[in-house]
Amino acid sequence: MAAFESGNGGADELRRLLDDSQRIVAFTGAGISTESGIPDFRSPGGIWSRMEPITFQKFVVSEEARLEDWRRRFEMNRVYGEAQPNIAHVALAHLVAEGRSAGVVTQNIDGLHVRGGLAAESLVELHGNATYAHCISCRRRYELDAMEAQIEAEKRAPRCEECGGFVKSAIVSFGEAMPEAEMRRALDLAESCDLMLVLGSSLQVQPAAGIPVVARRAGARLAILNRESTHLDGFANLALQGEIGAILAGVFPQLAGELH
Numbered sequence: 001m002a003a004f005e006s007g008n009g010g011a012d013e014l015r016r017l018l019d020d021s022q023r024i025v026a027f028t029g030a031g032i033s034t035e036s037g038i039p040d041f042r043s044p045g046g047i048w049s050r051m052e053p054i055t056f057q058k059f060v061v062s063e064e065a066r067l068e069d070w071r072r073r074f075e076m077n078r079v080y081g082e083a084q085p086n087i088a089h090v091a092l093a094h095l096v097a098e099g100r101s102a103g104v105v106t107q108n109i110d111g112l113h114v115r116g117g118l119a120a121e122s123l124v125e126l127h128g129n130a131t132y133a134h135c136i137s138c139r140r141r142y143e144l145d146a147m148e149a150q151i152e153a154e155k156r157a158p159r160c161e162e163c164g165g166f167v168k169s170a171i172v173s174f175g176e177a178m179p180e181a182e183m184r185r186a187l188d189l190a191e192s193c194d195l196m197l198v199l200g201s202s203l204q205v206q207p208a209a210g211i212p213v214v215a216r217r218a219g220a221r222l223a224i225l226n227r228e229s230t231h232l233d234g235f236a237n238l239a240l241q242g243e244i245g246a247i248l249a250g251v252f253p254q255l256a257g258e259l260h
Ligand code: APR
Pocket: 028, 029, 030, 031, 032, 034, 035, 040, 041, 042, 043, 046, 107, 108, 127, 200, 201, 202, 203, 204, 205, 225, 226, 227, 228, 242, 243, 244, 245
């Protein structure tokens, strides 16, 4: 049965769960980066309250949609570049470095986990990575700066030099196939962890939101830390509602000191 807590009261509960676990896997969403200045998607004022997602299908059929997708990518990457990792990114990196965590599965594309010290090989990016682009047909890699200069010069969406396919940011768009290798790694981590710690996700997007369910069903304990309740709270051993930064400062006071 879940223990529902709110605010800092939950820090002790969360610390106990972490101390009792040897193979922690974190599952993160956009809520882990809002305190770094990056808007999430479904909070009031979030990204989907200001614009419609551009689906993969729309990107393929519409030049206008492709140019708008690129505009958004360049704009968001400037936001990502100005953002700094926060205590949540650093704490998860420490848990992996100390051998207490097997890795982090993220839905995020902002690059803050690695910038917060997490080894890239310990990170599974389910929704891709916004720091580079690739051809959607042959997967050849392209750098964003070159794409931005090319669009500025040619005023049209770039195509692959190799095969003529469309070049697109390496994030997974709605309607685009999930990356198989990353899904496999995420499932392996979920099936072998003893605690899955969900941080900052509304758990509304499948198949990603199924990963914590796989962990719980495989026998792991499930802890959810989020500002709002989620549909998995009743399925969790611990569901904490509150600000991630404030609660983790209570769990990792030494880190809170270092970061301020
Ligand atoms: N502390 C705690 N919770 C927070 C904080 C915070 N500082 N900031 C935001 N949150 C919570 C919000 O209340 C919300 O429930 O984080 C959650 C973020 O949910 P979403 O905005 O839906 O983001 P996410 O779950 O990552 O979305 C999944 O949807 O649009 C796609 O591909 C996109 O990866 C994304 C996926």
